[in-house]
Amino acid sequence: MSGPRTYSSSPLSSGQRIDLDDQAVAHLIRVLRMGEGDAIRLFNGDGHEYAGQLCDVQKKGAAVMVGEILRSDAETALILQLGQVVSKGDRMDFTIQKATELGISDITPLWSERCEVRLKGERLDKKMEHWQKVAISACEQSGRNRIPTIHAPQHFADWAKDNNADVRLLLHPHRQKPLRDYAQPTSVALLVGPEGGFSEQEVEMAMSSGFAGLTLGPRILRTETAALAALSVFQFQWGDFS
Structure with missing residues (x-):
C-alpha cells in the first residue's frame, strides 16, 4: 500500500476512527493536498504499521479510518544505547535523527565538565519535547515502527555507573x-563526549564503571560524526547490517 507515513499518538486497531493531530493535518491536507478517501500509513510506536484512509477532511481537521496491519517490526536483536553529551546548535538534533535511522534503542542526553550547553526548567522541557519530535520524524522517514526512548538528561557519571549493557564503550583510545x-x-x-572531549578524570571515572575505549581510525571526528560512525560499525559487526 502506498501513501505517506504518519505518526499518531493514539492506540491503533483495525476499524477504529481517529482524529489526526494538527501537525499531521497541516502536512497531509495543506501541504500534500490530500483529500477524502486518500490512503495513508499510520504508526504509533507499537511496532506495527497500519493502513489508513482519510475521512471527514476539512480545512482545519481530518480523521482517518484505521485498516489492517501492513507490516510489523521484529524485536531488535541488538539493543543500542547512546549516552551523548549535549552538543550545541542543531548537532544534537542531527545525532538523534541519524541515530534513530540507524536503529538506536535508547538515547540519553548527558551533562559533562566540558559541555557548553546549559538547559533547565521550561527550556529543558521544550528541548526534550523537540528531541522527541525529531525521533518521531526520523521514524516516519526511515520506516521504523518502534520509536527510540529519549530519557531525561543526567550527568554522564550517573549514566555510566548505572548502565549494565553487555558491551560498554567510550569513544576514547584508553x-x-x-x-x-x-x-x-x-x-x-556507547558513551560520546562533547566537542572538547572528556577530561582525563572523566575518562577514568567511565573506565571504573566498566567502559572500555574505542577509536574509529586515525582521524579526529566531530562529536555527531563519531556517534553515528560507531553505531554503523556496531550494526555491521553485531546487528542487522550483516
Missing part, C-alpha cells in the same frame, strides 16, 4: 581492544 574480540552481545552502550 584500554581499547578490537570489536572482534568481544562475544556477540545483546546490548551495547
Whole structure:
C-alpha cells in the first residue's frame, strides 16, 4: 500500500476512527493536498504499521479510518544505547535523527565538565519535547515502527555507573581492544563526549564503571560524526547490517 507515513499518538486497531493531530493535518491536507478517501500509513510506536484512509477532511481537521496491519517490526536483536553529551546548535538534533535511522534503542542526553550547553526548567522541557519530535520524524522517514526512548538528561557519571549493557564503550583510545574480540552481545552502550572531549578524570571515572575505549581510525571526528560512525560499525559487526 502506498501513501505517506504518519505518526499518531493514539492506540491503533483495525476499524477504529481517529482524529489526526494538527501537525499531521497541516502536512497531509495543506501541504500534500490530500483529500477524502486518500490512503495513508499510520504508526504509533507499537511496532506495527497500519493502513489508513482519510475521512471527514476539512480545512482545519481530518480523521482517518484505521485498516489492517501492513507490516510489523521484529524485536531488535541488538539493543543500542547512546549516552551523548549535549552538543550545541542543531548537532544534537542531527545525532538523534541519524541515530534513530540507524536503529538506536535508547538515547540519553548527558551533562559533562566540558559541555557548553546549559538547559533547565521550561527550556529543558521544550528541548526534550523537540528531541522527541525529531525521533518521531526520523521514524516516519526511515520506516521504523518502534520509536527510540529519549530519557531525561543526567550527568554522564550517573549514566555510566548505572548502565549494565553487555558491551560498554567510550569513544576514547584508553584500554581499547578490537570489536572482534568481544562475544556477540545483546546490548551495547556507547558513551560520546562533547566537542572538547572528556577530561582525563572523566575518562577514568567511565573506565571504573566498566567502559572500555574505542577509536574509529586515525582521524579526529566531530562529536555527531563519531556517534553515528560507531553505531554503523556496531550494526555491521553485531546487528542487522550483516
